[in-house]
Amino acid sequence: MNTPLLYSVTALFDTPDGIIHAAEAVRKAGYKRYDIHTPYPVHGMDDAMGLKDSKLGFITLGAGLMGGAGVFAFISWVFMAAYPNVIGGKPFFSWPAFVPVTFEITVLSAVLVTIGSLIAFFFKFPNNSHPLHDTPYMKAVSCDTFGISIQADDPKFDEAAVTALLTSLHPRTVAPVCYDEAELNHTWKTFDPKFLALLAGVALLVSAATYGTMNVVLYMPPFDWMMNQNKFKPQQTTEQYPDSRMMRPVVAGTVARGFTPYPYKGMADSAGKSLVNPLQPTAKVLALGKEKYLTFCSPCHGNFAKGDSRLRGQFPNPPTLHSDKVRTWPDGSVYHVITEGQNIMPSYASQISREERWAVVHYVRALQRAFNAKESDQQ
Amino acid sequence: MSTTQVPYQKKELPSSVSAFGAAATIAGAIIVALTFMLDHSRGLYNNIIGLSVMTSVAVGALFYVSLEYLAGAVWSTPFRRVLEFLSATVFVVVVLALPLFANLHEVFHWTHSEAVAKDALLQGKAPYLNIEFFTIRNVVFAVLWIAFYMVLTHFSRKQDATRDQKYTRINIRFSTAFMPVFALTTTFFAIDWIMSLEPHWFSTIFGVYYFSGTFLCALAVATFIIVSLNERGYLVAGLGKDHYYSLGTLLFVFTNFWAYIAFSQFMLIWYANVPEETFWFISRWKNGWEYVSLALIFTKFLVPYFVLLSQPSKMDARKLKFMGVWIFFAHIVDMYWLIMPSFSRTVMLGWQELGFPLLIVGLITLTFVFKAKRENLVPIGDPKLQRGIDFRI
Numbered sequence: 001m002n003t004p005l006l007y008s009v010t011a012l013f014d015t016p017d018g019i020i021h022a023a024e025a026v027r028k029a030g031y032k033r034y035d036i037h038t039p040y041p042v043h044g045m046d047d048a049m050g051l052k053d054s055k056l057g058f059i060t061l062g063a064g065l066m067g068g069a070g071v072f073a074f075i076s077w078v079f080m081a082a083y084p085n086v087i088g089g090k091p092f093f094s095w096p097a098f099v100p101v102t103f104e105i106t107v108l109s110a111v112l113v114t115i116g117s118l119i120a121f122f123f124k125f126p127n128n129s130h131p132l133h134d135t136p137y138m139k140a141v142s143c144d145t146f147g148i149s150i151q152a153d154d155p156k157f158d159e160a161a162v163t164a165l166l167t168s169l170h171p172r173t174v175a176p177v178c179y180d181e182a183e184l185n186h187t188w189k190t191f192d193p194k195f196l197a198l199l200a201g202v203a204l205l206v207s208a209a210t211y212g213t214m215n216v217v218l219y220m221p222p223f224d225w226m227m228n229q230n231k232f233k234p235q236q237t238t239e240q241y242p243d244s245r246m247m248r249p250v251v252a253g254t255v256a257r258g259f260t261p262y263p264y265k266g267m268a269d270s271a272g273k274s275l276v277n278p279l280q281p282t283a284k285v286l287a288l289g290k291e292k293y294l295t296f297c298s299p300c301h302g303n304f305a306k307g308d309s310r311l312r313g314q315f316p317n318p319p320t321l322h323s324d325k326v327r328t329w330p331d332g333s334v335y336h337v338i339t340e341g342q343n344i345m346p347s348y349a350s351q352i353s354r355e356e357r358w359a360v361v362h363y364v365r366a367l368q369r370a371f372n373a374k375e376s377d378q379q
Numbered sequence: 380m381s382t383t384q385v386p387y388q389k390k391e392l393p394s395s396v397s398a399f400g401a402a403a404t405i406a407g408a409i410i411v412a413l414t415f416m417l418d419h420s421r422g423l424y425n426n427i428i429g430l431s432v433m434t435s436v437a438v439g440a441l442f443y444v445s446l447e448y449l450a451g452a453v454w455s456t457p458f459r460r461v462l463e464f465l466s467a468t469v470f471v472v473v474v475l476a477l478p479l480f481a482n483l484h485e486v487f488h489w490t491h492s493e494a495v496a497k498d499a500l501l502q503g504k505a506p507y508l509n510i511e512f513f514t515i516r517n518v519v520f521a522v523l524w525i526a527f528y529m530v531l532t533h534f535s536r537k538q539d540a541t542r543d544q545k546y547t548r549i550n551i552r553f554s555t556a557f558m559p560v561f562a563l564t565t566t567f568f569a570i571d572w573i574m575s576l577e578p579h580w581f582s583t584i585f586g587v588y589y590f591s592g593t594f595l596c597a598l599a600v601a602t603f604i605i606v607s608l609n610e611r612g613y614l615v616a617g618l619g620k621d622h623y624y625s626l627g628t629l630l631f632v633f634t635n636f637w638a639y640i641a642f643s644q645f646m647l648i649w650y651a652n653v654p655e656e657t658f659w660f661i662s663r664w665k666n667g668w669e670y671v672s673l674a675l676i677f678t679k680f681l682v683p684y685f686v687l688l689s690q691p692s693k694m695d696a697r698k699l700k701f702m703g704v705w706i707f708f709a710h711i712v713d714m715y716w717l718i719m720p721s722f723s724r725t726v727m728l729g730w731q732e733l734g735f736p737l738l739i740v741g742l743i744t745l746t747f748v749f750k751a752k753r754e755n756l757v758p759i760g761d762p763k764l765q766r767g768i769d770f771r772i
Contacts, residue, residue: 044771088652096646
């Protein structure tokens with residue numbers, strides 16, 4: 001068996017004053033690679049060890065700023081562009097509402113990145129096992145004593161000299177710590193059957209737990225509240241209101257945000273005179289108009305607007321749209337009739353949007369032109 | 380515990396300090412008197428500003444004294460006396476409240492019974508907002524503050540001579556009792572004197588808002604005095620960067636705490652959008668008050684925050700002294716912002732507003748000089764003193 005490889009020489013002290021004194025002495029002796037382990041932060045240790053101010057604060061600052069700015073931009077994007085909803089009648093960019101989340105995420109990202117960089121840069125992780133782990137030294141310093149460990153890779157290291165120096169500081173004990181032979185020679189085998197079995201076991205366990213939670217536990221009382229809510233659905237009746245309707249009608253005079261009410265209510269003449277089709281009869285518009293015409297208009301007016309309905313006499317057939325009267329109507333009048341209805345025809349305002357109505361007008365015009373083509377159209 | 384004597388040589392404060400205190404007091408008193416003669420109501424509203432700032436200094440300082448006992452803090456022991464001296468201004472608080480008690484009708488709308496009779500909201504609040512109960516509870520507050528001030532400082536003084544550790548234990552008991560008293564009295568003090576100026580307004584966080592500013596104001600004044608005294612060697616030797624850093628950190632912490640509370644109050648009211656609550660902020664966002672509101676955000680949060688953010692600046696004596704004066708001023712702006720919009724719908728700022736701040740600065744200085752003449756500036760008998768001096772971060 002080889003001689004064990006020395007990691008460091010350690011010494012244990014009983015008091016914080018003892019460890020501060022020891023740190024000063026070791027620093028003055030010129031050692032660089034040593035560390036102090038204490039059960040709690042000892043005030044004044046930075047000075048005693050001659051440590052410079054930590055640069056960790058800048059990482060924290062950067063992470064906090066990035067997290068804060070990032071989440072503020074994200075919330076703004078969500079509420080202004082991705083999913084704009086009017087909440088409480090407030091503008092989409094309601095920054096005071098974003099502040100709490102921004103604040104929390106700033107703190108969270110600063111903390112996580114600080115801990116992450118502590119582990120990555122300062123503790124020099126990942127390593128499988130630190131040589132000081134599982135030694136009497138570590139057990140003592142994580143309980144009630146104060147320890148110093150001078151590492152063997154220090155350029156000035158000499159075991160006899162270090163031991164003498166530490167002994168001169170009146171510690172409780174001085175002890176060398178060696179690398180663990182088994183740890184040093186240990187190699188990881190990725191396809192070790194035991195390791196693979198462990199992975200499979202974990203996968204199985206996690207899947208089972210997830211399945212059980214999502215499909216079993218969530219539907220056991222009292223978690224089934226989402227399914228059995230004490231609430232009314234739109235078509236139900238209620239005794240709460242005199243008209244028994246659960247779905248409340250909008251208050252009279254309500255106007256949706258960004259919506260202008262139809263200004264020619266009951267004024268067919270002015271509608272015909274004033275309204276101008278805002279759409280150009282492009283192929284796309286005509287296709288839209290055809291789709292809406294065939295869906296909503298053709299049942300009565302017929303596929304070609306001849307008044308040949310598919311209603312088989314259940315309703316009186318409407319007159320043909322190829323009459324001179326309708327052909328000479330302005331676009332606005334056709335639009336008005338679709339919007340308000342006429343005689344027995346009801347309003348289609350709630351089924352066909354404004355733009356679609358204008359597309360339908362174009363399509364009706366195209367049908368009329370097709371059945372009354374002029375000579376010049378053949379060219 | 381070692382009982383070695385800490386070397387301390389008591390030095391008299393220079394006469395320029397008391398001269399400054401006297402000058403400020405006289406100048407302030409003249410302006411206050413002129414204000415009262417020219418515009419009586421305006422004087423009274425300024426009186427409330429003065430009263431609330433003075434209470435912040437006096438009761439806030441007492442809070443730190445008892446906090447030190449409760450937390451077992453050692454770093455602040457060498458300058459605990461400064462806070463004890465500051466809390467002696469609790470007597471000034473009583474004096475400042477007297478003119479207001481004589482003129483309650485002129486400032487408080489809810490004291491008019493004919494107005495209450497026509498007002499459902501005021502009727503609902505009448506069991507709390509009536510002159511009898513108002514007077515009783517505020518007298519109780521003052522008695523409690525003075526009693527705790529007397530007890531805590533009495534045992535602290537006694538320790539100077541006897542060096543007996545038992546006085547620390549006694550004071551810990553009284554500090555424990557003082558903490559809830561502090562929270563409740565300052566809360567209701569703020570509700571009574573500041574919030575009830577707008578008796579139709581609702582805000583459940585208002586008490587916390589006021590005492591978050593109270594911590595800040597008392598600490599700012601104390602920081603300025605502690606650093607100034609230490610630089611000239613009036614305290615014990617050995618106090619330095621580590622103690623400054625702790626003061627700076629506390630200032631920074633409470634700056635954030637105040638901003639957190641202030642923003643919470645604003646955001647909840649803004650979000651709920653209930654007219655009974657929003658009108659208070661709306662009246663502070665028009666007719667020129669919006670500039671005061673913005674100035675408050677800058678003076679009380681943004682400037683202290685960025686000045687105190689870095690570690691070196693928390694240890695910098697010059698910056699700490701500057702921030703001490705600055706935050707004290709910011710607290711006056713805060714009280715002005717809370718109180719004056721109830722007096723005038725349009726922004727109102729003139730020489731009249733200088734009177735009470737000057738008077739308070741003068742009275743704090745004079746009280747401090749008065750106490751410093753009679754007592755040690757350092758609690759030399761405190762068993763924690765040596766550890767406090769040795770404190771390192």
